[in-house]
Amino acid sequence: MTAPPISARAYSDHCHSTVPFGTVHLDYDARFLRRKVLQLDDGRPLLVDLPKTTSLGHGFALLLETGEEVHVFAAPEPLLEVTGDNLARIAWHIGNRHTPCQIEGDRLLIQRDHVIRDMLAKIGAATREITEPFTPEGGAYGHGRTHSHAH
Template sequence: MTGALPVAQDVAPPGGADDTVTLSYDDRFLRRKRLVSDGGLAFVVDLAKTTSVEAGECFVLADGRKVAVAAADENLLEVRGDLPRLAWHVGNRHTPCQIEADRLLIQRDHVIRDMLNRLGAEVAEIVAPFSPEGGAYGHGRTHAHEHGHTTHHGHSHDH
C-alpha cells in the first residue's frame, strides 16, 4: 500500500454516505482509531476529542467522502414489563439503555438481569443492534465505566 491512510477529523449528520463501517456501542466511543469500512476502505479517525458517534452519523474523510456508522449486532437483554418502573431502575444503575415503546434493550449483565427478574420483568437474551439513549443535556454518554458490579460508583449526587 502506498501513501498514508485517509483521515476523518469530523463527524457529520446522517446522509450522503459513500460507504459504511459497522461498530459496536463501545467501539462508537472514540477519538483516534484505525478502522476498516464494510467495503474494505482502511482509514484513520482522528477527532479533536473523544466522541460518542451515533448510528447513522458519518465520518468525513479529508477528500470529502463519507463513511456512515452502522450499529453492530450485540449480545443484549430485551426487557419487557412495567417499562417506566424498570427504566427508572436501569437508569439508576447508570446502565446504557435503548428505550422503545414496548421494550428496553440493555447490554447483557448478570447483575442487572438478576435485579430486573426480582422486579418482575420479562427478560430475554437477544442479538441486535444497540443504540441507547444519549445523556441528558446533549452531552452524549453519561458514564464511561465498566458495568456488572453493584458497588457505589463514587459519584456525588445532589438530590
C-alpha cells in the same frame, strides 16, 4: 506494502451524501472513540482522528479531508430485551445504575449483564437474550453518553 489508511478528522450527526465513500458498522462501545484505525465494511483502513473523544450515533457520518463521507451504522451485538408490566419503573432502576438503555414502546434493550439481569428478575421484569443493533438514549444534558453524576 499496504496503502496508508484514509483519514477522517471530523464528523456530522447525520449523513448528507446519498452515495458514501464507505460504510462502517460498529457496536455501541466501538462507536465511542477519538483516535483509532477502523476497518470499513469493504476492508479498507480508516484512521479516525477526532479533536475529542466522541460518541458516534447510528446514522452519523465521518468526514474525510476530501469532503466525502463514511456512514456509521450500529452493528448487531448481544443484548438483553427487557419487558414487564411496569416499564417505567423498570427503566428507572436501569437508569439508576447508569446502564445505557434503548427505550421502545413495549421493551427496553440493554447490554448483557448478569448482575443487572438478576436485579431485573427481582423486580418482576422478564429478560431474553437477543442480538440486534443497539442505539441507547443519549444523556439528558446533551447528545452522547453520561458517565457520572457530575452533569
